[in-house]
Amino acid sequence: MEKIINSTNLKALFHKSGDIVQRQLNVAHSGLIIHIFGVDGLMNTMMLDETILQPLTENEELKNIKTEKEVMNYLLEGGAYHAFAIEVTDFDLLIRYILSGMAALVFDQEQKALIFDVRTFDKRSISEPSDEGVMKGAKDSFIEVMRTNTVLIRRRIRSEYLVVEQLNAGKLSKTDIALVYLSNIADMDTVNRIRDSINNLDIDNISTPAFIEEYLTDNKKSIFPQIMYTQRPDRVSANLTDGRVAVVVDGIPFVYILPCQLPMLMQSPEDYANHYIIGSSLRVIRYIAMILTIFLPAFYIAATTFQNQMLPPEIALSIQQAKQDVPFSSASEVLGLLIAFEILIEAGLRLPKTVGTAMSILGGLVVGQSAVEAKIVSPTVVVIVALAGIAGFILPSQDLSSGIRVTRFVMAILAAVAGFFGMTAGLIILITHLCSLDNYGVAYMSPFVDVETSNHKDTLFRFPIKYFTKRSKKIVPENRVKQK
Amino acid sequence: MKKTLFLISNLLIITFLLCGCTNDMSRKEIDEVNLIRVLAIDYDQNEYVLTSLFSPSGGADPESGEASEETTKGFGKTPYEAYEDLKAKAKKAVSLGHTGYFLIGDAAAENGIDICFDFISRDETVKMDALFYITKDSNALDFIEKGIENKQKIHEDLEAIKQKQEEFVTRNDNTLVNLLNEMKQTYSSVLIPYLIPDESSFLTPGYAVFDQMKLRDYLDEETSAGVNFIKNIIRNYPIYLEDQVGLLVSHSNTKLDSKLDNENIVITIKVDYETMIKEVNTPDSIFTGDRIQELTKKQNQFLYEVINLAVNYSKATGLDIFQIARMVEKQNMKEWRNLESNWVEIISDIEYQYKFNSRITKSFILG
Numbered sequence: 001m002e003k004i005i006n007s008t009n010l011k012a013l014f015h016k017s018g019d020i021v022q023r024q025l026n027v028a029h030s031g032l033i034i035h036i037f038g039v040d041g042l043m044n045t046m047m048l049d050e051t052i053l054q055p056l057t058e059n060e061e062l063k064n065i066k067t068e069k070e071v072m073n074y075l076l077e078g079g080a081y082h083a084f085a086i087e088v089t090d091f092d093l094l095i096r097y098i099l100s101g102m103a104a105l106v107f108d109q110e111q112k113a114l115i116f117d118v119r120t121f122d123k124r125s126i127s128e129p130s131d132e133g134v135m136k137g138a139k140d141s142f143i144e145v146m147r148t149n150t151v152l153i154r155r156r157i158r159s160e161y162l163v164v165e166q167l168n169a170g171k172l173s174k175t176d177i178a179l180v181y182l183s184n185i186a187d188m189d190t191v192n193r194i195r196d197s198i199n200n201l202d203i204d205n206i207s208t209p210a211f212i213e214e215y216l217t218d219n220k221k222s223i224f225p226q227i228m229y230t231q232r233p234d235r236v237s238a239n240l241t242d243g244r245v246a247v248v249v250d251g252i253p254f255v256y257i258l259p260c261q262l263p264m265l266m267q268s269p270e271d272y273a274n275h276y277i278i279g280s281s282l283r284v285i286r287y288i289a290m291i292l293t294i295f296l297p298a299f300y301i302a303a304t305t306f307q308n309q310m311l312p313p314e315i316a317l318s319i320q321q322a323k324q325d326v327p328f329s330s331a332s333e334v335l336g337l338l339i340a341f342e343i344l345i346e347a348g349l350r351l352p353k354t355v356g357t358a359m360s361i362l363g364g365l366v367v368g369q370s371a372v373e374a375k376i377v378s379p380t381v382v383v384i385v386a387l388a389g390i391a392g393f394i395l396p397s398q399d400l401s402s403g404i405r406v407t408r409f410v411m412a413i414l415a416a417v418a419g420f421f422g423m424t425a426g427l428i429i430l431i432t433h434l435c436s437l438d439n440y441g442v443a444y445m446s447p448f449v450d451v452e453t454s455n456h457k458d459t460l461f462r463f464p465i466k467y468f469t470k471r472s473k474k475i476v477p478e479n480r481v482k483q484k
Numbered sequence: 485m486k487k488t489l490f491l492i493s494n495l496l497i498i499t500f501l502l503c504g505c506t507n508d509m510s511r512k513e514i515d516e517v518n519l520i521r522v523l524a525i526d527y528d529q530n531e532y533v534l535t536s537l538f539s540p541s542g543g544a545d546p547e548s549g550e551a552s553e554e555t556t557k558g559f560g561k562t563p564y565e566a567y568e569d570l571k572a573k574a575k576k577a578v579s580l581g582h583t584g585y586f587l588i589g590d591a592a593a594e595n596g597i598d599i600c601f602d603f604i605s606r607d608e609t610v611k612m613d614a615l616f617y618i619t620k621d622s623n624a625l626d627f628i629e630k631g632i633e634n635k636q637k638i639h640e641d642l643e644a645i646k647q648k649q650e651e652f653v654t655r656n657d658n659t660l661v662n663l664l665n666e667m668k669q670t671y672s673s674v675l676i677p678y679l680i681p682d683e684s685s686f687l688t689p690g691y692a693v694f695d696q697m698k699l700r701d702y703l704d705e706e707t708s709a710g711v712n713f714i715k716n717i718i719r720n721y722p723i724y725l726e727d728q729v730g731l732l733v734s735h736s737n738t739k740l741d742s743k744l745d746n747e748n749i750v751i752t753i754k755v756d757y758e759t760m761i762k763e764v765n766t767p768d769s770i771f772t773g774d775r776i777q778e779l780t781k782k783q784n785q786f787l788y789e790v791i792n793l794a795v796n797y798s799k800a801t802g803l804d805i806f807q808i809a810r811m812v813e814k815q816n817m818k819e820w821r822n823l824e825s826n827w828v829e830i831i832s833d834i835e836y837q838y839k840f841n842s843r844i845t846k847s848f849i850l851g
Binding site: 303304307308309317320329424 | 510513517521584609
């Protein structure tokens with residue numbers, strides 16, 4: 001089809017789509033016909049009637065108009081009571097505008113169209129973040145509408161330097177993506193790289209978060225999350241002022257933040273809402289929980305199968321007694337229970353909430369208790385796996401938690417094969433892997449691996465806010481001063 | 485490709501670095517191992533007898549609610565041979581990894597503790613802080629058997645002994661690592677606490693003294709206390725004065741200094757300590773400046789007598805029980821070369837000088 005803007009081409013394109021509305025309009029009964037195109041349900045028809053159609057049909061001045069050019073000029077110069085009106089000459093752009101819910105007035109002779117933003121659609125209201133709730137702090141969270149999300153960010157940073165770049169990805173879905181950054185702080189090389197990554201997306205549809213996540217991360221083979229997502233606008237604004245870049249995708253109720261480092265994933269908004277000593281204590285507990293969840297099952301296997309002298313005598317005897325009459329090896333017990341734990345989690349996700357509680361009781365208490373009484377597993381293993389499992393849920397990032405769950409299995413298998421030797425080898429490989437990750441030029445383990453001590457003030461411990469004087473040099477090469 | 489190469493080279497490095505760890509890769513489930521809690525070493529009729537005492541892995545007897553301790557014996561010409569025999573006779577595999585206490589019988593100690601220690605120190609699983617005791621005038625096996633007859637929990641009683649030791653001294657010097665270290669000092673005597681049975685428990689009145697790794701003597705309680713003062717490990721020590729006043733040393737610091745004067749060695753023992761008044765059974769007031777001064781002198785005299793007992797023993801026997809050789813060597817490295825060869829004779833001629841600096845501090849009278 002020849003890509004000329006006229007009603008015939010548009011009708012031919014949309015003739016099978018029942019939701020595309022088209023209407024002829026006789027401008028002020030002058031005999032001059034123009035066509036209106038739009039998507040039913042995405043347009044606010046009342047706004048269309050009042051701001052565009054009413055002036056076009058009832059204004060007496062238009063009776064003497066002879067050409068389409070004059071109508072266009074009239075509308076662009078204030079004839080339409082609408083703020084957003086642009087002239088389009090590109091056919092593909094016109095199609096995109098129409099399909100995104102805007103109203104198009106098509107002028108056949110001029111081969112042009114005027115676009116009016118009269119979009120409206122049903123959307124979820126802003127609610128409390130379901131995954132990142134805090135006792136003390138803001139209660140709003142992002143929703144599935146990109147523009148609402150950028151507004152939530154703009155409300156928090158009223159700076160002229162806040163840039164919201166509009167991008168588009170998905171050959172068929174034409175998903176709106178906003179690249180948000182502070183132009184006076186963010187490293188423009190990073191911004192350009194992220195923009196290029198989005199522009200180079202050669203995919204039909206961005207239907208799930210993984211589509212964009214995998215394209216934005218450098219090392220796709222790693223199970224550790226290299227892109228941070230959050231439901232909280234306050235968290236995004238804090239990261240923007242730290243020099244990071246936010247990616248807002250239409251249809252996804254959270255915002256991505258880049259570049260991402262491991263310590264970021266261990267931080268919770270509560271850390272900053274509480275006194276710094278309390279915040280630091282909670283953070284230390286989180287790190288301890290991370291170590292526990294990775295290594296506790298492996299340690300148990302290694303200690304009970306290979307090097308029992310690592311255990312204090314009383315604990316060794318207690319484990320011995322608990323393991324009496326249990327037919328399985330420690331490794332089988334732990335791995336079996338870890339798999340059962342994962343099954344319970346997966347089942348809990350799929351089940352309706354009302355059944356979920358019953359299943360938790362059934363799975364956790366009845367099955368666990370019965371398994372111990374039937375001497376299928378020893379009570380110590382139940383405690384170990386439960387402790388490791390619960391410790392994993394302390395982590396603020398679900399993606400990190402998932403990555404660590406897989407690591408826990410690998411460590412347990414290595415411990416089952418080679419005891420502490422296997423664990424040590426696994427630990428070295430894990431550290432090597434984490435240190436080898438790089439995210440938009442910033443080391444994944446930064447600032448732990450940074451020499452600059454000023455970067456360490458918000459890692460394992462959260463220092464008082466007054467000490468956060470400089471932004472990380474790795475992320476922001478210039479304009480590093482946050483406060484004096 | 486670079487990363488893959490990096491990963492492979494890393495794995496190779498790890499394998500080479502940790503290859504030593506593979507020696508201990510024998511897979512054995514914890515419930516398939518008998519964890520020896522106490523190991524007794526005896527020498528009887530020209531062979532060593534090792535007795536392992538372990539808590540049964542089955543736990544407490546469901547009827548009596550008590551977990552009886554089980555023993556297994558092994559015999560051999562050397563302690564290691566006896567240990568292998570013990571391993572062969574035990575129902576399950578045995579491990580020294582959880583052995584907290586080693587009891588060495590009187591006869592085995594007379595035969596030489598270095599023989600007993602050798603195989604223990606070569607076991608990679610053994611705890612370095614395991615404690616050693618000598619069973620005075622008795623075989624360690626008899627000691628254990630009597631304890632079991634008396635329905636004693638041997639390892640719990642030994643645990644109580646350890647705690648009691650820690651109450652009076654700042655550190656236990658009878659750990660494996662410390663004794664191995666002491667045994668390296670060629671000219672010094674090794675001291676190991678000895679055990680005697682009480683009604684239903686054990687007591688450690690003092691030290692067993694070793695000469696050239698062989699049991700020589702048992703020190704009495706006061707002489708052992710004197711040794712502890714000189715070793716500077718006293719945490720608490722009671723002082724009973726004749727005038728019905730009881731005191732407790734609450735803090736003590738002993739410094740030894742050596743001086744060489746033409747092959748004459750002068751050792752200055754300087755003891756700084758504080759005492760608390762614990763008991764006053766005299767109608768006269770002791771809380772006057774003169775009386776406190778008088779009591780201070782008396783407590784210094786008391787401690788002098790205690791320490792002098794240990795010093796006199798050392799001089800009389802020619803045994804370096806205070807590790808003086810090590811101190812002299814450190815403080816007079818050049819002269820030590822001349823002294824080294826005659827050290828056994830020199831030790832009896834050492835001149836000891838005493839300096840006491842004490843304070844009576846707290847009375848703790850309520851109200």
